């Protein structure tokens with residue numbers, strides 16, 4: 001049966017619906033789920049004492065189901081003669097009202113209803129993001145606004161394509177209405193035949209806008225079952241909705257093994273909209289094995305390691321773990337508490353189960369893997385802003401087996417550690433032991449090779465000819481100052497100049513990484529290349545640059 005339109009444009013043509021319902025007969029065709037799947041949200045916003053207009057009822061069971069649970073004051077309208085006749089025949093005996101009517105020209109007096117309920121009709125009318133269709137939609141909105149009382153609600157079940165969301169967020173606040181977007185998870189459950197994309201219930205509440213007052217800007221969302229929260233702008237609402245849609249879209253593409261090679265997804269904290277987890281879906285091969293699916297939680301602070309931080313590393317991790325699909329989870333948020341592994345498991349279970357290969361049931365036990373004894377701990381020591389590189393943090397990361405490191409991380413790229421120093425415990429009499437950057441240790445492997453190179457030119461025993469004067473060493477890039485400190489501390493014959501372009505970095509090195517200057521160690525705020533040119537111009541000679 002040719003039931004779906006050849007082009008989406010046909011959805012907003014009366015003739016399409018006449019043919020659709022004539023071919024379909026009386027068998028209900030539901031858009032976005034039936035009342036039992038939607039009632040978790042609908043019951044909050046549609047009251048049994050409401051006088052309800054069901055806009056574009058089609059042959060859905062929604063009106064009858066709601067009637068049966070006590071919504072007795074209801075008129076259902078549709079543009080299709082065929083469907084209205086069918087619905088009248090089916091339900092007139094029960095006392096329900098079905099009327100043929102065009103939503104663009106409602107034949108009701110002003111302020112007749114307290115609720116207008118629309119399931120799929122706006123989506124069907126607003127098929128194309130063009131001027132003509134947008135004007136049609138505005139006519140429909142005006143009519144809905146006219147027949148609603150102040151305080152009444154336009155409750156619209158929609159998939160919220162971008163242009164539809166934008167129109168709702170633009171038009172209703174401009175008229176002084178409040179807009180709340182609720183996700184309806186019950187309608188999405190694919191296992192019970194729901195649709196694989198997020199279904200939203202948009203509730204637009206009519207307020208009277210006084211002439212000359214600015215548009216209302218009360219925009220709220222509840223997308224993960226949380227309490228409705230207010231967002232500052234239409235753009236923020238759009239972002240929250242879009243990221244949910246993208247997640248669902250990706251998840252839908254992941255139903256077969258082999259389809260999700262190192263795909264990246266983010267999960268946000270619903271209260272703050274900040275990224276709380278980053279998930280990488282890694283598929284090993286297209287074959288199905290008995291070990292189908294596992295989750296690997298990367299302890300905090302270890303997400304930058306090759307094995308967890310790079311696609312090749314994660315592939316190796318998946319090979320080692322031996323599962324067809326491995327979801328590698330990073331815990332990147334600086335200002336969130338994650339609790340222990342059990343808490344993270346409980347928090348993540350529902351979301352990660354949506355990423356399981358399609359053949360797995362949703363009640364299957366999925367192993368959560370990790371490495372080391374715990375989830376690591378990140379302690380924020382300082383947060384600041386550099387005029388050159390933006391926001392940064394200094395944090396102490398407590399790794400396994402009692403090892404702790406201090407890191408400088410620019411938040412514009414949290415996957416790169418700008419500087420790292422091992423921490424040592426220092427006791428001062430009468431004071432609690434404190435953690436300090438250990439100047440005797442080089443955290444970065446490449447710094448060890450650089451320091452070895454310096455040894456060759458500064459140490460008489462290692463150098464081909466004894467150096468007469470102190471060997472001058474130029475270090476470009478200070479970071480936490482670990483390399484400069486080490487050279488200064490270990491090579492007494494070295495005189496070290498260190499250049500960094502960012503004055504904030506010099507402050508951080510001094511305040512947080514134990515960097516101090518003296519007559520053999522000097523920090524300069526300058527462009528490294530220019531500093532070298534200036535040295536050359538002044539005839540200054542360096543034995544080594546690092």
Ligand SMILES: C[S@@+](CC[C@H](N)C(=O)[O-])C[C@H]1O[C@@H](n2cnc3c(N)ncnc32)[C@H](O)[C@@H]1O
Pocket residue numbers: 011012017029030031032055056057058059060062077078079080083101102103104118119120121124125
């Ligand atoms: C996507 S279907 C949704 C049907 C039903 N609400 C459901 O959930 O199954 C859209 C419905 O809107 C009706 N419709 C389209 N344009 C309309 C208009 N201008 N006035 C009234 N109904 C309209 C169509 O006939 C169709 O029944």
